[in-house]
Amino acid sequence: MNISIIDDLKKKKILALLKDGQRVDGRALDEPRPLVIDTGVIPKAEGSARVRLGDTEVVCGVKIQPDKPFPDLGDRGIFICTAEVLPLADPNVETGPPNEEVIELARVVDRGIRESHMIDLTKLVLTKDKSVIGIFVDNTVTDYDGNLFDACSYASVASILSCKVPKWEIKNDAPSLVPDSASAPPITTIPVSVTMGKIADTIIVDPNADEWKCMDARMTITTNSEGNICAVQKGGDDGFTFEQLVKCSELSIATGAKIREILKQVPGGNAC
Numbered sequence: 001m002n003i004s005i006i007d008d009l010k011k012k013k014i015l016a017l018l019k020d021g022q023r024v025d026g027r028a029l030d031e032p033r034p035l036v037i038d039t040g041v042i043p044k045a046e047g048s049a050r051v052r053l054g055d056t057e058v059v060c061g062v063k064i065q066p067d068k069p070f071p072d073l074g075d076r077g078i079f080i081c082t083a084e085v086l087p088l089a090d091p092n093v094e095t096g097p098p099n100e101e102v103i104e105l106a107r108v109v110d111r112g113i114r115e116s117h118m119i120d121l122t123k124l125v126l127t128k129d130k131s132v133i134g135i136f137v138d139n140t141v142t143d144y145d146g147n148l149f150d151a152c153s154y155a156s157v158a159s160i161l162s163c164k165v166p167k168w169e170i171k172n173d174a175p176s177l178v179p180d181s182a183s184a185p186p187i188t189t190i191p192v193s194v195t196m197g198k199i200a201d202t203i204i205v206d207p208n209a210d211e212w213k214c215m216d217a218r219m220t221i222t223t224n225s226e227g228n229i230c231a232v233q234k235g236g237d238d239g240f241t242f243e244q245l246v247k248c249s250e251l252s253i254a255t256g257a258k259i260r261e262i263l264k265q266v267p268g269g270n271a272c
Contacts, residue, residue, distance in 0.1 A: 007213060010024075010210050010213075010214075011213070011214045014199065014210060014211060014214050015199065015200060015214070018199055018200065018202045018204075023204065023211070024208075024210055024211065025054075025208060029202065029203065029204050029205065030204075030205050030251055030254075030255065031205060031206075032053070032150075032194075032205050032206035032255060032258075032259070033053050033054030033055075033056075033206055033208065034052075034053075034054065035051070035052070035053055035154065035259065035262055036051070036052040037049055037050070037051050037154065037155075037158050037262065037263070037265075037266055038050045038051075039158055039159070039162040039266050039267055040162065040267075041059060042059070042061045045061035045062055045063065045159075045163075046062045046063060046064040046163045046164055046165070046166070046182075047061070047062035047159045047160060047161075047162045047163020047164065048060060048061045048062065048159050048162070048163075049155050049158035049159040049162065049266070050155070051151055051154045051155040051158060052143075053147065053150060053151040053154065053206070054145055054146075054206075054208060055143060055145035055208075056141075056143060056144060056145045056146060056147060056148065056151045056209075057089075057141070057142045057143035057151070058139050058140065058141050058142065058148070058151045058152050058154075058155040059139075059140050059142055059155070060137060060138065060139045060140070060152070060155035060156055060158070060159040061137075061138050061140075061159065062135060062136070062137050062138075062159045062160060062163045063135075063136045063138070064133060064134065064135050064136070064163065064165055064166060065133070065134055065136075066126060066131055066132070066133060066134070066168055066175035067131075067132060067133070067134035068130070068131065068132070069125075069129065069130075069131075069132045074125075074128050074129030074130070074132075075122060075125060075128055075129075076121035076122050076124065076125060076132065077119075077121040077122075077123075077124025077125060077132040077133045077134060077135065078121075078124075078132060078133070078134035078135065078136075079110075079113070079114060079119055079121060079134075079135050079137075080110065080134070080135075080136050080137070081106055081109050081110035081113065081136075081137040081138075081139070081156055082106050082136075082137070082138050082139065083098075083102055083105045083106040083109065083138075083139040083140075083141070083148070083152055084098065084102065084138070084139065084140050084141065085102055085105075085141040085144065085148070086140060086141060086142055088142065089141045089142055089143050089144040090144040093144070104233075104235075105148050105149060105152060106139070106152075108149050108153075108193075108220055108231075108233045109139065109149065109152045109153045109156055109193070111222075111231045111233070112153055112191050112193045112220075112222030112230070112231040113137075113153070113156060113157065113160070113191055113222075115222070115230045115231045116189055116191035116222060116223075116224045116230045116231070117188055117189065117224075117230075118157070118160065118187060118188060118189055118190070118191050118224075119135065119160065119185055119186060119187065119188070120186035120187075120188050123186040124165075124186070126168055126170055126175055127170055131170065131174075131175055133165065133168070135160070135163075135165075135185070137156045137159060137160065139152040139155055139156060144209065145208055145209045146206075146207050146208040146209035146210075146211065146212040147195050147206050147207055147208070147212065149193055149195045149220045149233075150193050150194065150195050150206060150220070153191070153192070153193040153222070154192075154193075154259065154263065157190060157191060157192070157263055158263060158266045158269075160185060160187070161185075161187065161190070161263065161266050161267065161268040161269045162266050162267040162268050162269075163185055163268075164182035164183065164184065164185075165182060165183055165184070165185050166178070166181065166182045167181035167182065167183065184268055185268075187268065189224040189225040189226070190224070190225050190260050190263055190264065190269065191222050191223070191224055191230065191231075192222065192223055192255075192256035192257075192259045192260050192263065193220055193221070193222040193231075193256075194206075194220070194221055194222075194223075194251060194252040194255045194256050194259070195207070195218060195219070195220040196218065196219050196220075196221075196248050196251055196252070197211055197212065197214075197215040197217075197218050198215060198216050198217040198218065198219070198236070198238060198240065198244065199211065199214050199215055199216060200216065203244060203247055203248060203251070205251055205255055215236055216236055216237065216238035217234065217235065217236030217237065217238040217239065217240060218234070218235045218236050219232070219233070219234050219235075219240065219245075219248045220232070220233040220234075220235075221248060221249060221252035221256075222252075222256075223252055223253055223256040225260065227253045227256070227257065229249060229252065229253075
């Protein structure tokens, strides 16, 4: 039996279950998969985390160093988030430059954290317009079972919460590291992304890999600690009705609050 026939049978099974309000893995429609977070997994990084969302696994590391500010943002530090999917994570992944899906993944994770203002970048300035501190967050997907948006977002947030920012002083017009002076990053909120899939007319939270293949559309919504929506990304060929958009918003707030309580348990998470 070839792969296309197997995928077609899986899709028919998923659609049949959804009509009865059930999912292929037994979860409720609004139930995310179990989330496990381990921090400090990369000793040489300033912060790191391994996240397992169901069977999707991501390892994230944070690198912090002095850098030149962006030309129009000389009064704040730098934040950049990247993503990579290793070939060992999924048989369909090939080596080489990132494809459009991976580029979108990095941008969605970056935007959710950036637009929530999780990090007060104004406190990472060494010399205005000349020297600032850059925080670089790199996600590596080691096992794929759907919904990389949320898995990478949780890994990034956990890594940032648990990281330590070294201190630099300006000497002779250049940054100089102050030994043994690292401190917690200037955290203002804990952003949480929640991705929902639309299959036929049913909305589900945190689609696994089989459900991901069946989706007609998806929506990733990031909220801050106050439950306010700060970033939205829509994908897929189909659209959402107004009622479905409202439902996605409500799901993102309710589910995000539960995930946030888990993130608060990581080192540095109780700061917000």
